[in-house]
Amino acid sequence: MTSPDPGAAPVAAARNTAALDRYRMMRRIRSFEERVGEMFLRGESAGSMLHLSIGEEGVVGVTDAMVEGDSFTTHHRGHGVFLARGADPARMLAEIGGREIGYCRGKGGSMHIADRELGHLGANAIVGGGIPHVVGAGLSYRNHGTGQVSVAFFGDGAMQQGVLYEAMNMAALWRLPVVFCCINNQYGMGTRIDRASASVDFAARAGAFGLAGASADGADVEAVHAAAQDIFAGARAGRPGFIEVSAYRFHGHARMDKSPYRTAEEEAEGRRRDPVANARARLEAEGLADADALDRLDAEAAAEMDRALDAAVQATMPPLPSMFEDVYAPETPTPEPLRRRLARILNA
Amino acid sequence: MTSPDPGAAPVAAARNTAALDRYRMMRRIRSFEERVGEMFLRGESAGSMLHLSIGEEGVVGVTDAMVEGDSFTTHHRGHGVFLARGADPARMLAEIGGREIGYCRGKGGSMHIADRELGHLGANAIVGGGIPHVVGAGLSYRNHGTGQVSVAFFGDGAMQQGVLYEAMNMAALWRLPVVFCCINNQYGMGTRIDRASASVDFAARAGAFGLAGASADGADVEAVHAAAQDIFAGARAGRPGFIEVSAYRFHGHARMDKSPYRTAEEEAEGRRRDPVANARARLEAEGLADADALDRLDAEAAAEMDRALDAAVQATMPPLPSMFEDVYAPETPTPEPLRRRLARILNA
Amino acid sequence: MTETTYREALRAALEDAMATDPTILLIGEEVGLYGGAYGVTKGLLDRFGPERVIDAPISEPAIVGAAVGAAMTGSRPVAELMYVDFAGLVMDQLGNQAAKSRYMFGGQIAVPMVLRTQGGTGRSAAAQHSQSLEGWFLHTPGLRLAMPATVNDAYHLLRAALVQPDPVVFIEHKGLYTMKGPLDRDRPDADWGRALVRRPGRDLTIVTYSRMLHESLAAAEALAGQGIEAEVVDLRCLNPLDEAVPVASVRRTGRAMVVSEGVMTGGVAAELSARLQELCFDQLEEPILRIAGEDIPIPVSPDLERAAIPSAGLIAEAGLHLMRREVAEWAR
């Protein structure tokens, strides 16, 4: 692209840097999720309910429209979103392994990662469960005039949860700085979207509830980003929005699922819509980075995640008594361990 | 209306009879609800949570599109709908008074009237609570090939309950013989619809979930009926629909509410949109009935409801032990009354 | 010290707290313009404006969900659930979200919100508007639970709820709103989480809370006429649950009844009975009796409704039998 505008060159440069950064982030997410799979195979994860976001890296176009201070909630498939918002992969993997140094002291695991500092109000294992929280965050931001936006990330499956529409209506009615982001990976477990939803024009649904609605091709992170910029600009000005990021879930629903309900052809086709590969190809094609540089970048991401996995696996498990902590605030009465209670009864 | 079609005259006559019948039904509903108010003032009702459907009689245009065998659920403001589907006003008033001969043996009251025989699957005091039941009824009818339709009646307030959208999606997805009927009386308690809903084009919402959507002026029962006919024809053929009947709630939300949140002007204006008066005026104007005949008909309705109220008020209250019946089927273990249990403990 | 109603005391608590803490906001159906279905929030919209007193659509799950999110981000929301009977719509947001966030997230994220609601019978409001569902909340770790029985507690427990670091379910009783009693804004009856002996007695202990306190006190009065002195303990909070006061009482009297309006099976009365039995076993002279709601939905017909829950008469009758063990003729 050429432009007579003298400011255009730096702008383009910035955009290019941003595009490269987005690529790097997508690659990190991909590498991270691969390590999650490895962790499971090595028996180092806490359980098998691990939902990989491979294929959904295009969501980086949305997270890149967020700024510091913005908050968010995610669904059970939220590793990628959190990494993109600045998470430390070692602490994430530690949490996924139920380790003490994990983000949640080994209490939450893969489906319940959160981090106050980075604005992560919590991953949720209830489909739709975290969606209304952003309405409340929006109320706080509106009332306190902070200019922050709160974003709910969820899957296409949540499009059939009633609380989503209740939340959309509230956000629109009260003009809250809120964005609803649906990562539509075509499946809820084994159910393809058209077997779960009578209408699949989700942006139109959002429109019917008074939101600005957009739909973007998640295989093209730059297109996602452009659409997200608009939606976020509106949200920051009190016009809440909805953005759908289309994707394909490359792997099974969780680690035990081999996706017998879909064909090899469909999977091959779906995996061709690879946001990471696409972004790389585009960077090369547009001459923004050469293959060597990108290879180096990929290798760095892989090495980083290897180190994170090593750290996580070596970390210790939480001590048993910690299980009684964090039910309530520390300064308030805590649950009495059963053993202690039984002893008290028999000694009475 | 004149028509060269030779079949037109009998058709028109039938339509005229039907219009007169609809007027009679609306007048009966109006008279009935007035008796409910009177019953409350006389201290003969069970409590004050009585929701009059005065102003909403245009819904008769919908109930008249139903046929024998069709089933339905209603919200808390469902007296009119049930009368229109054939209820005995004396047994209704008896139920509202908590009497033994009431439809529910004095256990349910105004908000929980039902009658299996007439297809009334139950009035509900949970806003939105009865809506998904029609989806299940639709499944039964579809599977058993009975040709029946099931209809959910609810208020505009329920348009913000998530379960409605879940139910709409299911009905559309599975092509069930189901109709959703929203009686939009502009208010949910003290909250005008535009203070509760970011968008008030409810038919459009239904459309976004894959339903056929219609909106009809509830002050014009014939217009409602015409719209309903289409929606029901679709539903019976497996294309579920939604119909909004606009109305104005003439009185307070329940018996204790004086509607301080709305102006006298607004109320006067709203009451001018009177479906009963409109229908009467139209029958007279079109020469289908003269004032005398209509006065007689009105008087008959009033007399019928007076008799019903007398019967209800004179009916006896249910015996105390009946309160332990109907929790479970009679042939199965029933709850042990507390007194009996205490005696058993102390005698042990 | 002034004489006022339970309703006014609740409103005063909200008003005083909101005047002090600008992060408090009310969100619920009809809390603003209408002033609350039972009039508790009347006038607050005028005083604090629509950004803090928020009339919500009829979307209970999202109301509670929004409160959770607001609590996570620096507000202190008071969500109102118009009837506790609607709890079934919000148990996910309450039980899986509000209650568990601090824990699941390793202590990072607090949810300092209050869910105000009201329950109980007395208005012929039938099965879906008359329940006492505190048992569900009690069985949900992470939720605090308060149920005031007096005017002074209505004020002070609500003020205390509004400074708790964790989610509090605060259940009012629809039968108490018009009850009058003394309010001393400067002196709570006792601290948050403490039970209180509302009437001393040596023969028998009645452990109760919420409106049943008054039935229990009336029963104690009736028993006194028969020479039986019942001690009446008001728990005030169910979580934290103060075992010490009732246990001390029962160890002294050797006889106990627990009184709850909620249905008996699986409810609060069972928990109280189990606890007292565990900790007073050696001192018990007689079995602990549960006087609780019948195991049925609440019927609409007024006499049946009344008979579905404990009354002073039944409590006194049971107390008498517990003391005298002359029950052969009691069975019916």
Add this chain to the structure above:
Amino acid sequence: MTETTYREALRAALEDAMATDPTILLIGEEVGLYGGAYGVTKGLLDRFGPERVIDAPISEPAIVGAAVGAAMTGSRPVAELMYVDFAGLVMDQLGNQAAKSRYMFGGQIAVPMVLRTQGGTGRSAAAQHSQSLEGWFLHTPGLRLAMPATVNDAYHLLRAALVQPDPVVFIEHKGLYTMKGPLDRDRPDADWGRALVRRPGRDLTIVTYSRMLHESLAAAEALAGQGIEAEVVDLRCLNPLDEAVPVASVRRTGRAMVVSEGVMTGGVAAELSARLQELCFDQLEEPILRIAGEDIPIPVSPDLERAAIPSAGLIAEAGLHLMRREVAEWAR
């Protein structure tokens, strides 16, 4: 009589019942093509077709609501709630609709549906996928409640649930699906609603249900090694609740423990403790102990998860102390 798994027995029950009763339909997330999140419904879509095995969107309230309506209109629906942890989304449809319709409507309208679900810990599935929420259902009049612990019961209790005239909540345990045991399609272990002594013993009674039966039996085995003979009662159904069997046992042994995986406070263990105390008071030698889940959400880390619920070790330890009362050193 064949040896099979709990999972297969459940599937066989559904299959046999569906073959017999054409009005039965399954509705739930992933029950069809996927075969159920835990594989229970595998093959049923192929056999009975999509009109009777219905894959539903992720809309729990409407799934249960649809089941209610289907049950009212001549179908016998089996709604599947993938995890009992999602109960918070459906307690309105279950507790206010399914449970109360017969009553509110004066006996006219029955809701013969089954809600199949599964609960419990064991998969590091964390706080929102590991709960034992039977306490909420037990506290809801109108709902029947069954929780099979054995392969034969998995089959027969489900068959029985499918002919009940009222709504049944049927809770499987995720830790039992792969358990093997004998299935005799012609002989239930006992009738619906009856409790069973699974192991006789004279010293001490353990009352339990669901997976905790197996921990209790293991504990009894360990206690036997110390000369203590524990009788183990499996309740099988919690509603109707068979008091007679456990009461007879406790009256004989004079010592009782109730064991439940659900959190202790306000849960099923409290109900069982209260009931046994009421009806066995004069025969009790020692307080009835509740061995139940800790009052915390379930943590994800495997050791913590295991420690959050009762184990055979803990049950045996408690049983020993209950017999010997040498507990001074036990406190920690």
